[in-house]
Structures are given as C-alpha cells and as structure tokens.
Amino acid sequence: MARLPLDYAVRNLGRSPLRAGLSVLGACLVVLLIIAAAGFVTGMSRSLRASGDDRHVILLGAGSEESIERSEIPASVGSLVAAAVPGLETSMGVPHVSAEVHVQLPVRATPDADNPRLLLIRGVTPAAMLVHRSVQITEGRFPRAGHDEIMLGSAAPRQLGLAESDLAVGSTLWIDKSRWTIVGRFAAPGTVMQAEAWTALTDLKAATKRETDSCVVLALGDAEFADIDAFARQRLDLELTAIPETRYYAGLASFFRPVQAVVWATALLIAAGGLLGGLNTMYAAFSSRVRELGMLQCLGYRRGAIVLSLVQESLLAASAGAVLASIVGLAMLDGLAVRFSTGVFGLVVDHTVVALGLAAGLALGLIGALPPALRALRLPIPESLKAA
Amino acid sequence: MTTAPFIQCRSLTRAYRKGATVITPLRELDLDVPAGDFVALMGPSGSGKTTLLNLIAGIDRPTAGSLIIGGVDLGRLSAARLADWRAASVGYVFQLYNLVPVLTAYENVELPLLLRRMPSRERHRRVALALELTGIADRHDHYPRQLSGGQEQRVAIARAIVADPPLLVADEPTGDLDGESAAAIMSLLVRLNRELGKTLIMVTHDPRSAAHARRTLHLEKGRLVADDRPNAEAAA
Ligand SMILES: Nc1ncnc2c1ncn2[C@@H]1O[C@H](COP(=O)(O)OP(=O)(O)O)[C@@H](O)[C@H]1O
Numbered sequence: 001m002a003r004l005p006l007d008y009a010v011r012n013l014g015r016s017p018l019r020a021g022l023s024v025l026g027a028c029l030v031v032l033l034i035i036a037a038a039g040f041v042t043g044m045s046r047s048l049r050a051s052g053d054d055r056h057v058i059l060l061g062a063g064s065e066e067s068i069e070r071s072e073i074p075a076s077v078g079s080l081v082a083a084a085v086p087g088l089e090t091s092m093g094v095p096h097v098s099a100e101v102h103v104q105l106p107v108r109a110t111p112d113a114d115n116p117r118l119l120l121i122r123g124v125t126p127a128a129m130l131v132h133r134s135v136q137i138t139e140g141r142f143p144r145a146g147h148d149e150i151m152l153g154s155a156a157p158r159q160l161g162l163a164e165s166d167l168a169v170g171s172t173l174w175i176d177k178s179r180w181t182i183v184g185r186f187a188a189p190g191t192v193m194q195a196e197a198w199t200a201l202t203d204l205k206a207a208t209k210r211e212t213d214s215c216v217v218l219a220l221g222d223a224e225f226a227d228i229d230a231f232a233r234q235r236l237d238l239e240l241t242a243i244p245e246t247r248y249y250a251g252l253a254s255f256f257r258p259v260q261a262v263v264w265a266t267a268l269l270i271a272a273g274g275l276l277g278g279l280n281t282m283y284a285a286f287s288s289r290v291r292e293l294g295m296l297q298c299l300g301y302r303r304g305a306i307v308l309s310l311v312q313e314s315l316l317a318a319s320a321g322a323v324l325a326s327i328v329g330l331a332m333l334d335g336l337a338v339r340f341s342t343g344v345f346g347l348v349v350d351h352t353v354v355a356l357g358l359a360a361g362l363a364l365g366l367i368g369a370l371p372p373a374l375r376a377l378r379l380p381i382p383e384s385l386k387a388a
Numbered sequence: 389m390t391t392a393p394f395i396q397c398r399s400l401t402r403a404y405r406k407g408a409t410v411i412t413p414l415r416e417l418d419l420d421v422p423a424g425d426f427v428a429l430m431g432p433s434g435s436g437k438t439t440l441l442n443l444i445a446g447i448d449r450p451t452a453g454s455l456i457i458g459g460v461d462l463g464r465l466s467a468a469r470l471a472d473w474r475a476a477s478v479g480y481v482f483q484l485y486n487l488v489p490v491l492t493a494y495e496n497v498e499l500p501l502l503l504r505r506m507p508s509r510e511r512h513r514r515v516a517l518a519l520e521l522t523g524i525a526d527r528h529d530h531y532p533r534q535l536s537g538g539q540e541q542r543v544a545i546a547r548a549i550v551a552d553p554p555l556l557v558a559d560e561p562t563g564d565l566d567g568e569s570a571a572a573i574m575s576l577l578v579r580l581n582r583e584l585g586k587t588l589i590m591v592t593h594d595p596r597s598a599a600h601a602r603r604t605l606h607l608e609k610g611r612l613v614a615d616d617r618p619n620a621e622a623a624a
Pocket residue numbers: 383404411412413431432433434435436437438439440
C-alpha cells in the first residue's frame with residue numbers, strides 16, 4: 001500500500017501550532033502522571049523489598065505477625081535465642097542478634113510546637129549495627145544508653161517536615177514530653193530505616209514505660225530458619241513467632257497493595273480524561289479536513305494509508321510529549337522523597353518506568369487518533385468532497 | 389471495423405435509499421464516449437451531473453447497469469482495486485481546486501506520483517513537465533494561499549495530469565473563477581484534449597465553457613435529454 005509521506009503528517013501538525021502545542025502538552029502531562037504513579041508504586045515496593053534480608057529472621061509476639069509495632073516479647077528473648085541456637089552469625093564473639101523496640105511517637109523541634117508528626121523510633125543495642133548492615137553512620141555517633149540520645153535517619157527530616165538545620169547533630173528534639181539530644185545521623189539507602197530515629201533500647205523503654213521488647217532481629221549465619229522456628233515453637237512460654245524478614249516486608253507490601261491500586265486507578269482515570277480531551281481535539285482537527293481526505297482518496301490513496309498518516313500525526317505529537325515527560329520525570333521525579341505510612345521512600349524512575357511512560361504516550365497517540373481518523377473517513381468519497 | 393467506445397454506460401443507474409423513499413439521481417443512462425472525446429455535461433442543478441461524473445471517476449458505484457471504461461468493468465472492482473484504477477486511469481479537477489494547504493504547488497502535483505514506484509529523478513521530471521504544461525512552473529514553491537484562484541486551478545490540473553491518465557474529469561472547473569481566468573483554464577483544458585489526446589468529461593453551467601467541447605450532453609432528472617455535437621464534423 002502506497003503511503004503518504006511522513007512529511008505530510010509533520011506539516012499537518014503545523015496547521016495549527018496551538019493545537020499541536022496543546023496536544024504535546026496534554027500528552028506530556030498524562031505521561032508524567034503515569035511516570036509518577038509507576039515511580040511511586042515501584043519506589044514503595046522497592047523500599048519494602050530492600051528492607052528485608054533473606055538471611056534475617058524476626059522473632060515477634062505470636063499473633064502480631066503483621067506489625068512489629070504491635071508486638072510485645074519478653075526482654076530476655078534476645079539472649080535466650082542466642083544461647084539456644086548454635087551457628088548464628090557473630091562478630092568477635094558478639095552474636096548478630098538485635099533486640100528492638102519499635103514505636104511511633106510524636107516528635108517536635110520545640111516543646112510547644114503544634115501538630116507534631118509521628119516518627120518511628122527504634123530502640124536498639126549496638127548489635128543492631130551488626131544486623132542492619134545497610135545502616136551507615138554519616139555524622140556523629142551511635143547513641144549511648146542512659147543519656148537520652150538519638151540518631152536520625154537521612155529521611156527523618158522530611159518525614160517530620162522539619163528543616164535539616166533544626167535537626168543538626170547537637171540540637172534537641174522533643175519526643176512525647178521528653179527532651180532528647182541528636183548525636184548522630186545515619187543513612188540506610190532505599191530502606192524504610194532511613195526515615196527512623198534510633199535510640200538506646202533501655203532509654204526508649206524507660207521513656208515509654210514498657211518492660212517488653214517489640215522484636216528480635218537476627219542474622220542466621222550457619223543456622224537455618226527451621227532452627228529459629230523450632231526455638232519459637234518449643235519455648236511456648238515466650239509466645240513467639242519466627243518469620244523471615246523478607247516475608248515480613250512482603251506482608252507489608254501486600255498490605256499496601258490496595259493503596260497502589262488506588263494510585264494506579266487515579267492515574268488511569270486522569271489519563272482517561274486526558275485521552276478524551278485528546279480525542280476531542282483530534283475529532284475537531286480531522287473533521288475540518290474531510291474534503292481534503294476525500295481528494296486524497298480520489299487520487300488513489302487508500303483509506304488505510306490516510307488513517308496511517310493521521311495516526312502518524314497524532315503519534316508525533318504524543319511521542320514528543322512522552323519524551324518531554326520522560327526527561328522531566330528523570331530529572332525531577334527520580335529519587336524524589338515521598339512520605340507515607342511505610343516511611344519515606346524515593347520515587348523510582350528507572351528504565352522500566354520510563355518505558356512504561358513512553359508506551360503510554362504511544363498508546364495515547366494511537367487511541368486518541370484512531371476513532372477520529374475513522375470518523376473523518378466514514379463518508380463515501382462523493383459526500384466527503386461536498387464537505388465544508 | 390468499429391472499436392469499443394472508451395467509456396460505455398449501459399442502463400447506468402444510481403439510487404439512494406433514504407428510509408422508505410428512494411432517490412434516483414441517475415436513471416438507466418446509456419452512453420458511449422470514444423477515446424479522445426471532449427464532453428460537456430449540462431443541466432439544471434440536481435439533474436445528476438455530478439453523480440454521473442463521480443461514477444465515471446470511479447469514486448462512486450452504480451446501483452444497477454454497467455460502466456466499462458477502457459475495457460474495465462468498474463462495478464466489479466473491489467474498493468482497493470478501484471483506488472488503484474483511479475490512480476492509473478483518471479485525473480479529477482474540482483471546482484474548489486482541493487489543493488493541500490500545507491504543501492507547495494510542486495508537492496501537491498507530486499502527490500499522485502507517490503502512489504507508484506518511480507525513481508525520484510523521473511518523478512521530478514514529470515512534476516516539472518506538468519507544471520510547465522499548465523503554465524505554472526514559476527510558482528512551483530508557492531503554497532496554495534499564495535496563489536490566485538486561476539493559478540490554484542492550474543496547479544490542480546497539473547496534479548490531474550501528472551500521472552498521465554487517459555481520462556480527465558472536471559466538475560465545474562471554472563465555476564469559481566472570473567471570466568478571464570475561466571477562459572484561460574478552458575483553453576488549457578482544450579489543449580490537453582487536442583494536444584495530449586486526453587478524454588475529457590466536464591460538468592459546466594456556463595454555455596461559453598461548454599462551447600469548447602466537441603459534444604454537449606443535457607441531463608434532466610437523471611436522464612439524458614439531449615446530445616449535441618456542434619463540433620462533430622471537426623471530430624469526424
Ligand atoms: N448522497 C446522496 N444521498 C441522497 N441523495 C443524493 C446524494 N447525492 C446526491 N443526491 C441527490 O441526487 C441528485 C443529483 O445530484 P447531483 O448529481 O449532485 O446534481 P448536479 O446535477 O447538480 O451535480 C440531487 O437531487 C441530490 O439531492
């Protein structure tokens with residue numbers, strides 16, 4: 001089938017620079033939205049996945065498998081499991097067993113600040129640094145016990161909505177009613193931990209008036225998950241459940257799947273609105289050219305060739321918008337920190353997300369042009385030659 | 389020995405069904421046109437002139453009867469074959485020129501040639517020749533909006549002849565032009581008929597334009613009512 005030259009499609013775009021501009025802009029916005037949604041969902045999933053290590057096991061209170069924060073276990077569990085299970089990872093004789101308290105507490109920069117935000121405070125012992133290898137202290141030091149000291153993750157300021165300068169090492173924070181001193185900053189790239197504050201286990205338990213721990217996280221080393229599981233089942237008195245850390249975060253991810261679905265649904269609804277707008281523009285543009293399309297058929301061009309040319313025209317505008325959106329997405333959205341109940345995570349605009357955005361842009365160009373093109377060619381040639 | 393006429397219409401009928409009513413703009417028309425003829429189609433508005441012309445141009449299909457042009461029964465061609473037949477066999481000249489506004493005169497004339505495989509040198513040669521023949525070569529890089537009506541029609545005629553089809557059809561080609569431009573376009577069409585031997589079917593309201601034809605057909609209510617050959621001696 002003989003085609004119309006691509007140049008014809010290009011120049012038809014130039015018939016109305018305003019329409020072409022709006023088409024490019026519309027496609028750009030829709031694709032940007034899809035990139036943002038995909039970046040959000042990818043970022044959230046990735047941060048939850050990165051937070052779990054397949055050689056780590058979490059011991060939780062039986063019945064609290066879904067939430068560490070709700071879990072309570074005796075403070076003795078850490079030392080009991082370390083003594084009972086041989087082969088756990090050790091460093092210079094210290095087993096990689098981290099007893100922890102996880103609690104969300106309101107945090108203020110000043111004692112009378114309004115609307116404090118919640119931050120996940122993790123009470124830990126130095127063993128936590130052995131278990132959670134992705135945590136790197138970037139400034140200051142690890143909090144000492146007995147001094148109400150605290151160490152902030154790199155994304156904590158964003159989580160709190162506070163300026164970095166308010167949270168410099170040496171400044172103070174108000175957690176609930178008590179005063180804490182910031183002694184360090186840490187990074188834990190890509191994990192939920194970067195949006196937490198860490199403090200000494202005993203200090204946090206004193207401040208929250210609790211005797212129990214939330215969980216024990218341990219590194220298996222030469223032991224197997226079955227060993228830890230057996231320990232949990234045998235020590236009925238401790239009321240424990242053992243779950244692999246990866247499974248815990250996979251559970252969190254599936255808990256948030258409805259949220260991801262809502263994000264997608266919203267993005268797709270708005271994209272559908274954009275598509276309808278695009279259809280409308282294209283209907284107007286093509287229907288004003290019905291007579292010219294009749295003339296082309298008169299010359300011997302087949303309908304298919306004409307539809308192809310009209311679709312090319314729309315694809316040109318849509319792909320220009322999609323490329324623009326990908327550039328903006330990569331430059332401005334990739335890594336952008338967002339605050340969510342899973343903590344702070346970065347939007348991920350990787351090649352999969354960009355490819356998805358580009359594909360969405362092409363689909364938009366195709367679906368936006370096909371019905372108007374077919375409609376513009378609906379009339380028999382003699383009637384289209386009579387069109388205005 | 390008599391050769392078959394170039395165009396042969398037998399009981400050619402075109403009807404439109406609109407609900408219960410049937411409109412028949414063309415009714416059982418019999419017509420033979422020899423190759424190289426120049427026929428003017430006249431008649432009151434709504435008498436079926438454009439309907440007949442569109443059938444002959446292969447952009448419409450008969451409801452009944454047969455239409456054979458150059459040995460091809462147009463009623464039997466698929467839509468795609470008919471499109472190919474048009475590209476090779478017929479050039480259409482419109483009252484309102486129908487040039488593509490975003491293409492230059494040259495590019496407009498080139499359009500029919502892009503339908504066939506052809507070296508670009510050959511294409512260029514043919515476009516230049518068509519523009520030369522229609523006397524518009526000096527405006528080849530102008531866009532339609534930069535041309536007068538008469539000049540636009542010259543470009544449109546160049547487009548109709550560039551693929552060298554044996555048949556030209558024109559629907560009121562001077563209907564939108566002033567007297568002087570109309571006369572110039574008419575003498576161009578006459579030259580295409582006389583010098584290049586194109587068979588030419590032209591709808592017109594203007595007796596002065598019709599006077600250039602070898603033969604004038606009068607239609608009324610879809611029927612042929614008169615067939616004048618004032619110039620028949622010249623043709624014979
Ligand atoms: N697509 C159509 N549907 C119904 N009637 C039509 C259609 N096209 C033409 N007609 C009718 O056919 C008749 C002849 O039309 P046409 O051939 O255009 O006349 P003209 O001699 O003025 O060129 C008119 O009465 C017109 O209303």
